Amino acid sequence: MYNKAKSSIVYIPKNLGELFQIYNKFPNALIYAGGTYLLLSQNNRTIKLPSNVISLQRVDEMQKLKRTERFLEIGAAVTINRILEKASGVMPNVLRTALLEISNPAVRNIATIGGNLCVSEKRMNSYPVLFLLDTKLELKRSGQSRWVDIRKFLTEDNRPDIRDGEILTRIRVPFEQWNYQKYYVIGDRSLQSIDYFLFCSLGKIEKEQVSHFKFVLAQGDNNIYRSRTAEDFIVGRKFPLNNREISTLKELFIKDISSEHVIDMAKKDKISNILQSMFLEPYRN
Ligand SMILES: Cc1cc2nc3c(=O)[nH]c(=O)nc-3n(C[C@H](O)[C@H](O)[C@H](O)COP(=O)(O)OP(=O)(O)OC[C@H]3O[C@@H](n4cnc5c(N)ncnc54)[C@H](O)[C@@H]3O)c2cc1C
Structure with a gap:
């Protein structure tokens, strides 16, 4: 033992x-x-x-991958490569992209999904994607367990809310059809850096018209930025958006997040560029 x-x-x-x-x-x-x-x-x-x-490497219950009709359930100690090997065909493309962006195959062979979510100081690759996918997390302690919506996983100071004696044991990712899925890593992703953005968006587009849309931005050591105003602006519009719509969208998003967070000009420009490229690229995955 x-x-x-x-x-x-x-x-x-x-x-x-x-x-x-x-x-x-x-x-x-x-x-x-x-x-x-x-x-x-x-x-x-x-x-x-x-x-x-x-x-956690040998804890049997934390090494399991299970698929049901409604969700993919991943033991927190499953490695990134094993998830990619066993579940690539069933997981949303955007999650696969985010996992493939983690370093190199050697690191992905050892690194776990639970570790990716539980890093305390900053947000790692899977977090914004699992956030948008409405993931549930199981946190267990001796004799007790609780399922937490990933949106409530961070405390006010942006640390994972893992209480004394708790371990993250399972990650449950619901299945839903999204035909617009984007994931970008922007900035300095070297190990010690917090100067980066993880950007993820999901949408449903039927006959070129957007019926559902959500997108988030995670910045290094910060929580998620999300602008409902910008999301509402997109819903109902025809894809691709035109330049005027993209400009309005950028303004709405930046105005919204600036009301809650201090964001310098350089970062505003970066965010603006991400949004621009995101809406100019073809959307079907
Ligand atoms: C060269 C290199 C490049 C990297 N590049 C990236 C990158 O591009 N993107 C990225 O996202 N990450 C990157 N990482 C960071 C890291 O590899 C990943 O975030 C990885 O998924 C962490 O998983 P782990 O199992 O190694 O976690 P560990 O290092 O074992 O743990 C991380 C933290 O989580 C806690 N923890 C782990 N599991 C649990 C659990 N189940 N319950 C409670 N607490 C837990 C640990 O106590 C620790 O505080 C890189 C690492 C290296 C070495």
């Missing part, structure tokens, strides 16, 4: 029962999924970990 490293004990539970038994005993233990984020800030030859580390 555990391996003793130099200065830390790494526990490797095989199921949730064992996991919570250990976590109850060592509530300050470090939860270690793939370790790709946890270790990336360590540049020394020897890795420093706290005295108790709990690995």
